[in-house]
Amino acid sequence: MSGIVVHQDKVIERILTLELVRVTERAAVASARLRGHGDEKRADQAAVDAMRRELNKLAIDGTIVIGEGERDEAPMLFIGEKVGTGVGTKVDIAVDPLEGTTLCAKDMPGSIAVMAMAPSGSLLYAPDVYMDKIAIGPGYPQGVIDLDAAPEDNINALAKAKGVKPAEITALIMDRPRHAELIEKVRKVGCSIRLITDGDVAGVIHTTQPQTGIDIYLGIGGAPEGVLAAGALRCVGGQMQSRLILDTPAKVERAAKMGIKDPKRKYDLTEMAGGDVIVAATGVTDGALLKGVMFRGDVIETDTIVYRSVTGTVRRIQAEHRELAKFHLD
Numbered sequence: 001m002s003g004i005v006v007h008q009d010k011v012i013e014r015i016l017t018l019e020l021v022r023v024t025e026r027a028a029v030a031s032a033r034l035r036g037h038g039d040e041k042r043a044d045q046a047a048v049d050a051m052r053r054e055l056n057k058l059a060i061d062g063t064i065v066i067g068e069g070e071r072d073e074a075p076m077l078f079i080g081e082k083v084g085t086g087v088g089t090k091v092d093i094a095v096d097p098l099e100g101t102t103l104c105a106k107d108m109p110g111s112i113a114v115m116a117m118a119p120s121g122s123l124l125y126a127p128d129v130y131m132d133k134i135a136i137g138p139g140y141p142q143g144v145i146d147l148d149a150a151p152e153d154n155i156n157a158l159a160k161a162k163g164v165k166p167a168e169i170t171a172l173i174m175d176r177p178r179h180a181e182l183i184e185k186v187r188k189v190g191c192s193i194r195l196i197t198d199g200d201v202a203g204v205i206h207t208t209q210p211q212t213g214i215d216i217y218l219g220i221g222g223a224p225e226g227v228l229a230a231g232a233l234r235c236v237g238g239q240m241q242s243r244l245i246l247d248t249p250a251k252v253e254r255a256a257k258m259g260i261k262d263p264k265r266k267y268d269l270t271e272m273a274g275g276d277v278i279v280a281a282t283g284v285t286d287g288a289l290l291k292g293v294m295f296r297g298d299v300i301e302t303d304t305i306v307y308r309s310v311t312g313t314v315r316r317i318q319a320e321h322r323e324l325a326k327f328h329l330d
Contacts, residue, residue, distance in 0.1 A: 017306060019058055020117060020280045021317055025302045027051040027097045027113035028282035029324060032293035035285060036107035043104045047097035047113055047284075052076050052083065055093070060084035062117070065125040066094035066224045079128065079258075090120035094227045094273075100198040103285055110199040110287035115280055116231040122275030124227050124267065127254040130245035131223040133200075136216050137207040138237025147241040147266055151182055151218060152189040158216055166190045172203050173219045182219055201281070202289045204229035208236045212288060220245065230272035231279040235307030236314060240269045276310040291318075300324050 030050035034043040048068060055062065062084040067077045077083075077095055084091075093115065098104055100111035116123065134147045136158060144161045145154050159166045167190040173179050175195040186193055194214065196203055200221035206212040226242050233240050246252045246263040255263055282304040283290030291303035300321040307314055 017278075017315070020115070020278060021282070021304050021306060021319075023051055023054040023058075024113045024115055024280045024282040024304060025319065025321070026054045026324075028284045028293050028302060029300055029321070031098045031104055031111075031113065032284050032295075035104055035111075035292075038105050040101040040105040044098045044101045048076050051095060051097045051113065051115070055083040056085070058084045059088035060117075061086050061088055061090045062093045063091070063120070064095065065092045065123045066096075066116075066227045067128070068095070068097070069128045079125075091117050092120055092123040092125070093117050094123050094224060094231065096201065096222075096224050096228055098284065099201050099225060099228075100284070103198050107285060108197075109285055110196070110202055110289070111284040111292070112199070112202060112281045112287070112290060113284060114201055114228055114282075116228050116273065116277055118231070118273065118277040119275040122273065122277060123231070124223075124272045125258050126223050126227075126244055126260060127251065127258060129223050129251055129255075130220050131226040131242050132220050132245060133204070133226050133229075133240065133242045134216070134218055135204045135207055135229065135233060135240040136238055137209075140239065142239065145216070145239060145241065147243060151185045154216065154218070155186060155189050155191045162215070167192070169215045170194055170213050171216045171218050172196060172206060172214045173217075174198075174200055174203070174221055176219075179219050186218065199287070201225045201229045201232070202287065204240065205232050205289060208233065208238055227272050228279060230269050231277040231309070232281075232307050234269055234273050234277055235279065235309045235312060237312075238269070240272070242267045242272060273309075276308070278309070279307045281305050298322060 027047040027050045031043045031047040064081045067079045095115040103111035140161045170192045204217045206214040252263045283292045285292040294301040304317040
């Protein structure tokens with residue numbers, strides 16, 4: 001019996017390091033070929049196609065639990081789709097083949113290809129909807145933040161826990177009209193705000209990196225990005241809470257079909273991403289988290305970061321691809 005356990009651990013370790021990295025690398029390269037072309041859909045489709053091809057080469061019995069949409073909305077990597085060879089470890093997979101499609105189309109900083117993998121039943125299985133989120137990095141007592149608390153109360157509580165004044169706290173919020181009231185409340189308490197146009201997976205991860213200067217992430221973004229960010233946060237420490245935005249009967253019904261009985265449920269970090277979760281992200285365009293893909297004649301360079309929760313490991317993998325440079329993946 002113990003021999004089987006060891007064997008499975010080795011299989012998971014192998015898949016979720018170099019082989020998982022290969023998946024995000026291929027997606028990043030495919031979309032990077034379309035940087036600055038102004039075509040978001042084509043860049044996203046290139047990333048989806050490349051990621052799907054690589055996933056189907058893996059010796060796993062995988063199910064997409066967070067993807068590009070539901071079956072009727074997404075031709076590939078839809079929620080519920082089976083990937084892999086079908087023979088091997090049963091795993092849940094969350095993907096965002098091209099986070100920051102606009103950033104890629106305009107060749108702006110921060111676009112990445114990202115995915116997470118965990119044992120079956122470990123990742124939140126939810127429809128492709130919006131999600132309200134709050135997150136902070138490691139080093140604070142549990143319960144410092146609460147999604148249901150007023151923004152100013154969360155800022156004051158975090159400042160007290162950090163031993164600074166609210167004016168010394170920096171919040172990261174997506175620059176969207178829906179956040180106008182949130183931004184006003186956060187600024188009223190004296191907190192500094194850094195606005196981003198896209199990329200809330202990286203945005204949440206920034207709370208774990210002191211050099212970014214980000215203390216807290218607040219606001220509404222995509223559910224796929226929320227689950228992926230939760231996976232990364234679990235690997236390096238931190239706190240996060242979220243709630244799916246199920247604001248129409250149709251969305252509530254879709255969620256119910258996926259097993260979500262309470263549409264107003266508040267999820268914590270482990271409920272979004274539990275078990276032995278591993279997250280891989282490869283830069284498409286240059287950003288604070290990762291360098292973008294570089295094309296240098298007969299060599300393609302990629303920059304990838306891989307997180308694993310069970311060990312707390314963070315790996316940086318900078319790779320040179322020569323064989324890949326010979327082919328143009330449309």
